[in-house]
Amino acid sequence: MPLLEISGLTHRFAGLCAVSDCNFSIEPQELVGIIGPNGAGKTTIFNLITGVYRASEGSIKLNGRELVGLTPNAITRLGIARTFQNIRLFKELSVLDNVRIAHYGQIAYTPAEALLHIGRFRAEERRITNLALDLLAVFKLDGLADEKAKNLPYGLQRRLEIARALATNPRLLLLDEPAAGMNPNEIIQMMDFISWIRRTFSVTIILIEHQMRLVMGICERLIVLDFGATIAAGLPAEIQSNAKVLEAYLGEEVVL
Amino acid sequence: MPKPVIIQKLFEVFRNLTDHKYFWPVFLIGGLAVCTTASVFEFLDLYLQLILVYVGINIILTVSLNLINGYMGEFSVGHAGFMAVGAYIASLLTVHVFPSAMAGILFPFAILAGGVGAALVGFIVAIPSFKTRGDYLAIVTLAFCMIVKSVLENIDAVGGPRGLLGMEKLTTLPWVFFWTVLSVWVIRNLIYSNFGRGVLSIREDEIASDLMSVNTRQVKIIAIVVSSFFAGIAGGLFAHALQFINPRMFDILKSTDILIMVYLGGIASICGSIIGAVIYTILLEILRPLGIWRMVLMPLMLVLLMIYRPRGIMGMKEALAFLPLGDRWTQKIWRSKKEATDASP
Numbered sequence: 001m002p003l004l005e006i007s008g009l010t011h012r013f014a015g016l017c018a019v020s021d022c023n024f025s026i027e028p029q030e031l032v033g034i035i036g037p038n039g040a041g042k043t044t045i046f047n048l049i050t051g052v053y054r055a056s057e058g059s060i061k062l063n064g065r066e067l068v069g070l071t072p073n074a075i076t077r078l079g080i081a082r083t084f085q086n087i088r089l090f091k092e093l094s095v096l097d098n099v100r101i102a103h104y105g106q107i108a109y110t111p112a113e114a115l116l117h118i119g120r121f122r123a124e125e126r127r128i129t130n131l132a133l134d135l136l137a138v139f140k141l142d143g144l145a146d147e148k149a150k151n152l153p154y155g156l157q158r159r160l161e162i163a164r165a166l167a168t169n170p171r172l173l174l175l176d177e178p179a180a181g182m183n184p185n186e187i188i189q190m191m192d193f194i195s196w197i198r199r200t201f202s203v204t205i206i207l208i209e210h211q212m213r214l215v216m217g218i219c220e221r222l223i224v225l226d227f228g229a230t231i232a233a234g235l236p237a238e239i240q241s242n243a244k245v246l247e248a249y250l251g252e253e254v255v256l
Numbered sequence: 257m258p259k260p261v262i263i264q265k266l267f268e269v270f271r272n273l274t275d276h277k278y279f280w281p282v283f284l285i286g287g288l289a290v291c292t293t294a295s296v297f298e299f300l301d302l303y304l305q306l307i308l309v310y311v312g313i314n315i316i317l318t319v320s321l322n323l324i325n326g327y328m329g330e331f332s333v334g335h336a337g338f339m340a341v342g343a344y345i346a347s348l349l350t351v352h353v354f355p356s357a358m359a360g361i362l363f364p365f366a367i368l369a370g371g372v373g374a375a376l377v378g379f380i381v382a383i384p385s386f387k388t389r390g391d392y393l394a395i396v397t398l399a400f401c402m403i404v405k406s407v408l409e410n411i412d413a414v415g416g417p418r419g420l421l422g423m424e425k426l427t428t429l430p431w432v433f434f435w436t437v438l439s440v441w442v443i444r445n446l447i448y449s450n451f452g453r454g455v456l457s458i459r460e461d462e463i464a465s466d467l468m469s470v471n472t473r474q475v476k477i478i479a480i481v482v483s484s485f486f487a488g489i490a491g492g493l494f495a496h497a498l499q500f501i502n503p504r505m506f507d508i509l510k511s512t513d514i515l516i517m518v519y520l521g522g523i524a525s526i527c528g529s530i531i532g533a534v535i536y537t538i539l540l541e542i543l544r545p546l547g548i549w550r551m552v553l554m555p556l557m558l559v560l561l562m563i564y565r566p567r568g569i570m571g572m573k574e575a576l577a578f579l580p581l582g583d584r585w586t587q588k589i590w591r592s593k594k595e596a597t598d599a600s601p
Contacts, residue, residue, distance in 0.1 A: 050467055076469040090460035092572065093453075096587075100450075101457045105469035107450045111478050114449035115442050121449065122582055128450070129586045137594065145587070168469050 001064065003028045003204050004049070004172060009058035011041075011048055011228075018044045019228040022058070026172070031198055031205045033219035033236075035212075037248055041228035042208045043085060046174050050082050051075045062172070077105040081170035083161045085177045085208075091150035095141055095160060098149050099132040102167035132167065138200070139163045155186065159193075166201055173197070175207040179214050187211055191218050216240070224248065274527075274577035284437065291429040305429055307541050309497045312432035313490045314533040316439045318517040319526055320486035323443055325515070326523030327452070328479050329459030331390060333511045334381065334397030335487050337404035340506035341377050342370030342488025343495035344414055350496070351422045363426045367435065367492040374488025375481045377404075382480040386473055389462070401508055408503040419502025420495075427497035435493060439486040444526055446482055448580045455479050456524075516558060519568050526578050528570030535569075 002025035009022040019041045026032055034042050047053045049060055051072040060067045067075050081102075090098050107128060113119040136142040139159055144152065152160060158178065165173060179190045191214055198205055209215045215222065215236070222239045224232040226248040232239055239245055273279060291308075294300045300308075317335060324332045349366040350359045359366075384396045409417045446452050454475035457465035466472050495501045513536075521532020539557075543550040561568070 052463060052467070071471075071473075072463075072466040073469050073471050076467055082467060084464070088461050088464040090457050090464070092460060093456055097453055097456070101453045101465065101470060102468040104450055104454055104471070109450070111451055114451050115445055115482070117445045117449070117580070117582075125449070125582065126586045129583065130590055133587070133590045142594070164468060 002026060003030075003063060004206075005059075005061040005064075006045075006049075007059055007061075009045070009048060009060065010056050011044060011053060012056050017228055019048065019055075022225070022228065022230055024223050024230055024233060026204060026206060028171075028204055029198075029202065031194075031218060031220050032207075033215040033222045034206060034208045034225060035210075035215055035222060035239075036225035040225040040248075042225055043176060044228070045225070046082060046176055046208065049075075049174065050080060073105070076168050076170075079169070079171035080174065081165035081168045081172075082174035083158075083165050083176055083178065085180060087154075087157050087161055089149040089157060089161055089164070092148060094146050095136065095149055095152070096129070096132055096145040098160060098164050099135055099167045100128055102164045103128045103132060105168065135163055135167055154181070158190075162197065166197070166203070170203055173201075173203045173205045175205060175209075177208055177210065179209060179211045182211075184213070187214050190214065194218055271575065274575050279577060287433055287437075288430060291433040295429040306497065307537065308429060309427055309432050309493070311534055311537045312429075312436040313493050313497070314514075314517060314537050315436050315530050316486050316490040316493075317514045318521060318529040318533040319440055319443050320483045320490070321514050322518050322521075322523065322526070322529045323446070323455070323479055323483045325518055326525070326529075327447060327459065328455045328476070330385065331394040332397040332483075333394055333508065333515065334400040334404075335483075335514045336506040336508070336510035337397075337401040338374040338378060338484040338487035339491035339494065339510065340404050340408060340501075340503065341484075342367075342374040342491030343501050343506070344370075344408060344420065344491075345373040345488070346370035346492030347420050347423050347495045347501060348414065350424065350426065351420070356424075359424055360426060363431070363496070367431075367489055367496075370492035371485045371488040374491065375485035378481045378484025378487075379477065381484070382477045385476050385480065398508065401506075401511055405503045405507055408506075415502070417503060419500060419505075421500045423496050423499045425496065425499055427493045432493060432497075435489055439489065440526060440530070443482065443486070444578055444580075446478070447526070448583060451475055451478050459524075520558065520561060522568030522571035522573065524572050525568075525570040525574050527575040528568055528573070531569055 004026040006025065007023050009019055010017070011019040022045065034045065036042055044053065048055050049067065051067065051070055055068045062078055062080065065078065067078070090101065107124055109120040109124050113121045133142055133145065136145055141156065141160060141163060144156070149157065149160060162175070175194070178194065179187045182190060194205065194207070195218055197203065207219070219236060222234065222236055223230055224239060224245050231244045231248060232242045294305060317339065321332065321335045324330050346366040346369060349369055350363065354362045354366065381397065381400050385393055388396060408414060414420055447455070454465065454470040457468070457470055458472055458475060462472060517532040517536045518529060520536055521530070522528030540550065540554065543553060546553065
């Protein structure tokens with residue numbers, strides 16, 4: 001059974017059809033890239049999967065469970081986490097708190113226990129703090145746990161954002177342009193990093209990316225979008241020679 | 257801009273004092289003892305006692321409003337409305353419901369009932385906060401404040417515009433001390449919990465926080481209900497300190513007063529809220545001889561403060577004494593464990 005199954009997905013913004021009749025499915029443990037020209041609806045699809053937007057038509061199923069209509073936090077609890085194209089960390093909060101917030105859904109004390117700091121509160125807080133610090137240590141960010149997120153350099157902010165997403169304990173990780181604004185050297189590092197995450201946390205990954213070097217390098221399968229519809233899907237090698245894809249990108253230089 | 261030496265010294269003294277390990281036990285027991293003896297033996301004159309009562313009430317109001325305006329990053333101007341609900345419920349109970357002989361003993365329950373009433377109203381106000389933010393939520397809370405005032409003005413059973421009187425002077429210094437400590441403690445607990453981190457994440461980025469599994473609706477309800485609960489408590493205490501209330505006391509000007517104390521002390525800081533409430537309340541009393549000029553001088557000082565310290569005295573900072581010890585320990589233990597494993601591979 002596919003992990004994620006999208007069928008007939010359509011979304012309109014007051015007349016503008018951002019995603020129209022999009023169909024694809026993702027198998028467990030896959031690493032899939034979504035590419036397409038600017039404005040093709042890639043980020044909109046992420047927003048639809050995670051519940052930021054409510055799909056106008058169609059269905060999104062995670063392990064056979066319908067996601068359309070659920071709130072973003074409920075969807076995250078079912079096991080989908082994401083990062084953002086423009087980093088959206090909690091800037092004024094500490095690195096540790098950024099990760100601890102992502103554990104929100106895994107805490108087993110009630111508001112009353114939190115107000116009085118009684119009952120399960122202390123044990124649970126200790127557990128969450130240790131989990132968060134362990135995760136930060138895996139990402140080599142534990143030395144910066146008390147630093148405000150906004151004070152981290154750009155590369156570390158990207159890394160923290162991925163760590164924060166993984167703290168929600170996802171089965172499916174959506175990365176929105178993880179290599180945006182990086183130089184070729186950093187892109188290679190990011191490629192290794194993404195494969196390492198997949199191995200270490202055994203998550204399924206979908207990534208949106210413009211950097212063809214990265215996409216072709218690590219993705220096992222590609223989905224090409226144009227005007228909100230899938231125009232091609234297949235192995236990276238097939239996509240490179242696909243006539244429709246070349247047409248969609250016409251006028252853009254594709255570095256392969 | 258370098259801080260003046262006096263202010264630096266003051267900060268240092270303050271920090272050393274509050275970080276001392278016996279600070280809290282000494283402060284709590286000593287504070288309660290001083291408050292009790294002061295009100296029983298009257299070694300403080302009644303005027304000074306009244307000012308201290310107002311300081312306590314204002315601390316409760318400021319800390320609870322800071323939860324919404326500072327920690328959650330919303331802009332609520334309806335705090336006086338919650339205060340009014342608490343004041344009227346508590347007063348009605350002590351004047352009309354409780355037998356007058358028992359009023360003294362049942363007083364804490366009247367205050368508690370006022371807080372619960374305000375919390376229920378807060379629950380209703382929390383619902384529009386799911387959909388609107390910022391300026392629009394400010395308008396909603398402004399409307400709420402006006403609705404409370406006009407409803408009270410039009411119910412004859414609570415005195416209408418003439419107000420309600422006949423309360424005994426039940427708000428004594430020890431009670432104020434108790435409720436102030438309780439509200440500061442509970443709100444501090446909330447902030448340094450999972451739900452408090454949720455409140456902070458809503459301020460930073462609501463969409464990201466929702467996507468990081470924070471149940472934003474639940475968090476907003478908790479924050480607004482807790483905040484309005486303590487506003488109601490403060491209202492009840494206020495009514496029984498002044499022994500007279502009318503709807504005009506709880507209009508937008510009262511809300512503005514609380515807002516000033518929040519922004520003077522500094523947003524997202526419990527310590528700042530306490531400092532803000534103390535300074536503002538005492539300064540207003542000191543400047544009383546100036547008569548109407550007081551209302552010129554106070555805003556002027558605020559303008560200067562906003563120019564030189566735009567985030568308030570303690571904006572986004574917290575005194576160590578208010579941070580939970582358990583959290584600091586957990587991190588310390590984790591670090592020493594890690595160092596141990598790193599050293600012996």
